[in-house]
Amino acid sequence: MMMNNLRGIYSIWLRDIIRFRRDTSRIITSLAQPALFLFVFGNGLARGLDIEGGVGSQLDTPYLAFIYPGIIGMSLLFTSVFSAVSIVWDREFGFLKEVMVAPISRSSVAIGKAFGGSSVAIIQALIILVLAPLVGVKLSFLVVLAVIPVMLLISFSITCMGIAMAARMRSMEGFQMIMNFLVMPLFVLSGAMFPIERLPGWLHFLTRVDPLTYGVDALRFLMLGPGSAQFSLAFSVSVLAAFGAAMISLAVFLFNRTD
Amino acid sequence: MIQVKDIFKKFGEIEAVRGVSFDIPAGEIFGFLGPNGAGKSTTINILCTLLKPDQGQAFLAGHDVVEYPARVRSSIGIVFQDPSLDERLSALENLVFHALVYSVPKAVREERIKHVLDMVDLWERRHDVVRTFSGGMKRRLEIARGLLHHPQVLFLDEPTLGLDPQTRNRIWEYIRELRESDNITIFLTTHYMDEAENCDRIAVIDHGKIIALDTPDKLKAMVGGDMVTIASSALDQVAAQITEHFGLTALEQDSKLILEVPDGESFLPRLMRSVDVPIDSISVRRPTLDDVFMKLTGRTMRDEAAGAMDTMRQHVRASRR
Numbered sequence A: 001m002m003m004n005n006l007r008g009i010y011s012i013w014l015r016d017i018i019r020f021r022r023d024t025s026r027i028i029t030s031l032a033q034p035a036l037f038l039f040v041f042g043n044g045l046a047r048g049l050d051i052e053g054g055v056g057s058q059l060d061t062p063y064l065a066f067i068y069p070g071i072i073g074m075s076l077l078f079t080s081v082f083s084a085v086s087i088v089w090d091r092e093f094g095f096l097k098e099v100m101v102a103p104i105s106r107s108s109v110a111i112g113k114a115f116g117g118s119s120v121a122i123i124q125a126l127i128i129l130v131l132a133p134l135v136g137v138k139l140s141f142l143v144v145l146a147v148i149p150v151m152l153l154i155s156f157s158i159t160c161m162g163i164a165m166a167a168r169m170r171s172m173e174g175f176q177m178i179m180n181f182l183v184m185p186l187f188v189l190s191g192a193m194f195p196i197e198r199l200p201g202w203l204h205f206l207t208r209v210d211p212l213t214y215g216v217d218a219l220r221f222l223m224l225g226p227g228s229a230q231f232s233l234a235f236s237v238s239v240l241a242a243f244g245a246a247m248i249s250l251a252v253f254l255f256n257r258t259d
Numbered sequence B: 001m002i003q004v005k006d007i008f009k010k011f012g013e014i015e016a017v018r019g020v021s022f023d024i025p026a027g028e029i030f031g032f033l034g035p036n037g038a039g040k041s042t043t044i045n046i047l048c049t050l051l052k053p054d055q056g057q058a059f060l061a062g063h064d065v066v067e068y069p070a071r072v073r074s075s076i077g078i079v080f081q082d083p084s085l086d087e088r089l090s091a092l093e094n095l096v097f098h099a100l101v102y103s104v105p106k107a108v109r110e111e112r113i114k115h116v117l118d119m120v121d122l123w124e125r126r127h128d129v130v131r132t133f134s135g136g137m138k139r140r141l142e143i144a145r146g147l148l149h150h151p152q153v154l155f156l157d158e159p160t161l162g163l164d165p166q167t168r169n170r171i172w173e174y175i176r177e178l179r180e181s182d183n184i185t186i187f188l189t190t191h192y193m194d195e196a197e198n199c200d201r202i203a204v205i206d207h208g209k210i211i212a213l214d215t216p217d218k219l220k221a222m223v224g225g226d227m228v229t230i231a232s233s234a235l236d237q238v239a240a241q242i243t244e245h246f247g248l249t250a251l252e253q254d255s256k257l258i259l260e261v262p263d264g265e266s267f268l269p270r271l272m273r274s275v276d277v278p279i280d281s282i283s284v285r286r287p288t289l290d291d292v293f294m295k296l297t298g299r300t301m302r303d304e305a306a307g308a309m310d311t312m313r314q315h316v317r318a319s320r321r
Helices: A002-022 A024-048 A063-092 A095-100 A106-135 A141-166 A173-189 A201-209 A211-224 A233-256 B040-047 B069-074 B091-101 B106-119 B135-147 B165-182 B216-222 B235-246 B264-274 B289-297 B308-320
Strands: B002-011 B014-024 B029-033 B055-060 B076-079 B153-157 B185-190 B201-206 B209-214 B226-231 B251-253 B256-261 B281-285
Touching (some): A002 B091, A024 A106, A063 A095, A063 A106, A141 A211, A141 A233, A173 A201, B002 B040, B014 B040, B014 B201, B014 B209, B029 B040, B040 B055, B040 B185, B076 B135, B209 B289, B235 B256, B256 B289, B264 B281
Parallel strands (some): B153 B185
Antiparallel strands (some): B226 B256
């Protein structure tokens, strides 16, 4: 039974990887969108708002460098949700039936999908790391190694959240809803594009309940140094881990009840 | 190999299956024949553990489908009515995925994949992405996939829907070969009468119930004699006169009259003498399973009001292939 589940997880994961490798256009777009946000949006905002001097807790981080980890967080968020929601496509195109009738448990399908989605998201996020020199962020090999587990926590938990939602979704129309009412707010409230410390109370509260806030903050901690982060690394990672545990449980629970 | 005891399944208010029972011995080709919405796919979905019956029991290879779905799943292969391939993977990758989830041992995996791909003539195209395949090729690939893990029972839900006659014949050749070589049991649903003739036994299903179950020959013997089809511009008058002179009731189908007579050849001259309304054409033929269905239900299978939704779904399915 144990072997059976591991095999199920592995095969679902492998399928996502093969599909990603085949789709080279995704590798290019995975770089295009962050570049657009970073250089056009980022530069525009910095000039327009007169924050070229710097942001962050010590007001000494250049704005482009500040949003760089945020953009990576954005890429992880979008890719993870998109991967998870591909379950709805699989349902639409029938492949989900092949999976559902196979002698592997539903739980292993959900977990395999979670690893598949997060692997793809991490690969895309790592590609974005090539932009680091352009925004003046110096990354050592050790930093890159340390960043990967944080990326895994973010993408794994968000993929699970997506799976939990896709378990009930019958059509791609639901995807638009998720984008508008969940993914965009998660991104905007995460402080990916602006510092969150001096926001009005209600907004401050919302950023605090956004799990991506802690993901972006942990990435900032590692990539830009503790001075640019708001929380301690241990705290951010703990919040992310708790969120991930809750989401994988929810994903497995809901996916087991889907038909 | 398959035992079904009095199963019921309701979807909301709709009773899709209302007390179906049958036994299928190993090595039999068993067909479920009926119009759209008769409960064919629901029964298959119950047998392959995708649906739970509301009532009744079903056993497959000795395992209760509700209690031991995992055991049932590893002993069956399914070719669904709708395509279920990953179109972005190659033919080979689809099969490797299947081999993985069905625990086909690594030692025999390659050899078996080659064998099933050869069987459906797709070995040369194994590295091509499924999206580039024609409808017939996809269907063949699905059948190859359904056989990859050497199932004891193969389910085929409308296996040749939307396929050209040539591909249809090829698929039937494979199915018969398999039965010869591996003694696998085949359970298929269809609403093509000529396809049903390939089965050892056929269950005719209508409104969620089996209304007849026998060999195709015996079913056809239920229709007493020959089928006479009459085309005329005055169908009503012809029908009235036939009833008057011969005491027979003619059924109207596709603006033609159909009647069953004991001996077609000798009936024709008598008919021509007694009817004085102009007749455009007359034909006589041996009964088909279509006539059996008509005899049992008073309707033809094509008459079944395929709802707008059904028609649309069929259309989508056809265009996707």
